Amino acid sequence: MANKMMMTPKGSANWVKVFQPDTKYQPEGEYSMKLVVREDLAEDLCGQLDSLTDAIYAKSLKDNPRLKTKLTKRTPYEQVLDDEGNETGEIEFKFKTKARITAKDGSTYTNKVAVFDAKAKPITEQLNIGNGSIMKVGFEPVPYMMQSTKEASVSLRLKSTQLIDLVEYGASSPFGEEEGYTFEESSKPSEVAEESSSDFSNEEDEEDF
Numbered sequence: 001m002a003n004k005m006m007m008t009p010k011g012s013a014n015w016v017k018v019f020q021p022d023t024k025y026q027p028e029g030e031y032s033m034k035l036v037v038r039e040d041l042a043e044d045l046c047g048q049l050d051s052l053t054d055a056i057y058a059k060s061l062k063d064n065p066r067l068k069t070k071l072t073k074r075t076p077y078e079q080v081l082d083d084e085g086n087e088t089g090e091i092e093f094k095f096k097t098k099a100r101i102t103a104k105d106g107s108t109y110t111n112k113v114a115v116f117d118a119k120a121k122p123i124t125e126q127l128n129i130g131n132g133s134i135m136k137v138g139f140e141p142v143p144y145m146m147q148s149t150k151e152a153s154v155s156l157r158l159k160s161t162q163l164i165d166l167v168e169y170g171a172s173s174p175f176g177e178e179e180g181y182t183f184e185e186s187s188k189p190s191e192v193a194e195e196s197s198s199d200f201s202n203e204e205d206e207e208d209f
Contacts, residue, residue: 007199008045008093008137010164011037016129018113018161021099029099031113031158034092035137036080042091049076049141049154056143057152067150074153076141095139095158114138114160120198123163130169136162138199162200 014034021029037045057073080090102108115123129135138160145152 003140003142005159005199006045006048006139006141008035008139009037009041010134010136010162011035011041011093012131013129013133013135014131016131016133016135016161018115018129018158019126026098028102030096031099031111032094032096033135033137033158033161034094035135036090036092039079039089039091042077042093046075046077046091052141052143052154053152056145056154060145060152070150071145072151074151076154076156093137093156095137095156097158113158114198116160116162116198116200118162118164120162120200122198127163127166128168128170129163130167132167133163134165136164136200138162160199162198 012035014036016033017031018033021031023029053073053075057071060071061067076093078092080088080092082088097111097113099111100108101111117123137158140157140159142155142157143153144155
């Protein structure tokens with residue numbers, strides 16, 4: 001049975017990989033991103049994730065009472081700290097999902113992340129989403145108990161994102177303009193996941209996140 005999909009408030013995104021998966025550490029490829037949300041806006045979501053963590057902790061103890069003195073809980077989010085180690089009033093969530101999934105029967109299929117704009121329309125071309133872009137995230141919470149560390153927690157499986165305010169990354173030029181060769185972008189289309197519908201609302205009129 002699939003877990004209920006959840007959605008974050010909007011926040012500041014970091015290290016966004018939603019168009020091309022990272023294969024450096026995961027041969028099958030992995031999409032991932034981090035989202036920093038103001039603590040007061042994240043309070044309800046944190047409460048829901050805490051309840052899921054409590055539930056998997058209780059179930060794990062029921063299934064194996066011998067874990068009582070060893071099992072611990074780990075929250076699926078972290079307080080953001082400044083350089084002096086003080087809390088900033090922000091919460092960081094980390095999301096990821098595999099780009100290629102292997103089913104129990106051994107078959108594999110390709111997994112992609114759906115990306116929508118502020119008006120909840122699919123983004124069909126690859127963008128350079130830099131740190132500080134304002135986004136929301138749709139994700140599947142997956143409770144688990146890690147045998148190796150004896151931790152009960154919830155992983156946040158990345159499913160979809162809404163890009164509300166784009167901050168592009170890329171090299172900036174130290175040169176001024178000169179007469180001469182001008183580079184033109186290719187019109188070759190990118191292969192990006194398209195979705196016919198979105199759970200995100202129209203974000204044309206935004207409040208401060």
